Amino acid sequence: MSASVQESYDQLAIFATVARERSFTRAAAKLGLSQPALSRSMRQLEDRLGVRLLARTTRSVSPTEAGERLLEVIAPRFEEINHELAMLNQFRDRPAGKLRITAGEHAAITVLEPVLAKLMPDHPDLSIEIIVDYGLTDIVSEGYDAGVRMGEQVAKDMIAVPVGPQLRMAVVGSPSYFSRFPRPKSPHDLTQHNCITIRLPTYGGIFAWEFEKKGKELKVRVEGQLVFNNIALRLKAALDGLGLAYMPEDLVAEHVRAGRLVRVLADWCPPFPGYHLYYPSRRQTSVAFALLRDALRWSA
Structure with a gap:
């Protein structure tokens, strides 16, 4: 990949992140870059394209009409690229890569943490980020690999795997x-x-x-x-x-x-169905994700 192509790819990736997060601060934290670097990349991209992509105020950042159209085009492509890169892990001898999971606090403490305590020491190339969130997160648009919620809260178009006993x-x-x-x-x-x-x-x-x-x-x-x-x-x-x-x-x-x-x-206070791991049915699973899913799977 030439330097100019690489630069274009990086700038578009930065734009997509800023537009989704609607914040330079959150985008910088997510990408591991400084805010000045992100602002500079956005100015360069807008100058090169000759169109304004982001509307900036002192309190917020939002995509312009042109920015919204560009985001609609490139966001699915970046998701496909990132997914295919993650899929390359299946050719490694050991599960590797980064997984992002959203879960409620109780599920993170009682379901995820005990499994991770057993799993992680044996898989040093595996990195897992757990985001505690009480809302019903759209895992596809937010870039998560999966979520953990009550079975009744999982959307019908998701694959749901039980990962815990009944609750009360x-x-x-x-x-x-x-x-x-x-x-x-x-x-x-x-x-x-x-x-x-x-x-x-x-x-x-x-x-x-x-x-x-x-x-x-x-x-x-x-x-x-x-x-x-x-x-x-x-x-x-x-x-x-x-x-x-x-x-x-x-x-x-x-x-x-x-x-x-x-x-x-x-x-x-009768018992009710417990937690489920859920993920998009259309997404193939990487070796790393399959490892976590199987480790979490609950059998009574």
Whole structure:
């Protein structure tokens, strides 16, 4: 590849990243380049093409009409090129390459991390990036190899592989909290309690606690003094007696056994299908991805 062709390829790749991220800062971090270098490349590309590709303000960057058209043309090509380069790993003796996975916090902690702890030491050429995200990420447009979400959240056009057992939620509070407030006897009683809530982008606001009993489903919009988007902080607040928390059962079981937390409304929290690894059906899988997928695959 000549220097001029290489430069054109690099500039187009930089443009595609900046246009998708809509930020020089995020694009620079993703590409491992400095912001001045990215700005310089964009000016050179626009000068060479004689058209403005990016509209820049002090707060945002967005593609112009010409930029949108160019992005529509080149983005699928770059995805194909990157995929084919990743596929070359199958000709190596050992799995290698970089994989990007998006997952919720609980799935990252309980499903991905234990498998990676066993897998990574034996595969030094393998690099895996885990992005914790509560939203329903479009893994194709965001450049992920796969995602981990609840089975019911996976789009129908994706291949979904179970990677964990059934899950169950638990409502818990500390003994000190229940020394001041009565234990709820039904989910409706939660509206009278100080609940430690969570804000999820998927739901566009405070997450309503979900319950089910004898086929009857119930969502309760709880309120409280504290709102977090983090598991560890919700658990710590519950242990400190600051309110009731709605947590995955496996994360609080030890505290319940030790008496640090008290569980209530257990009969309203039945098991439900667990996590699935999902990825595009049209994408062939590299040796590295197949290795991770098979290591994560759950069998009861």
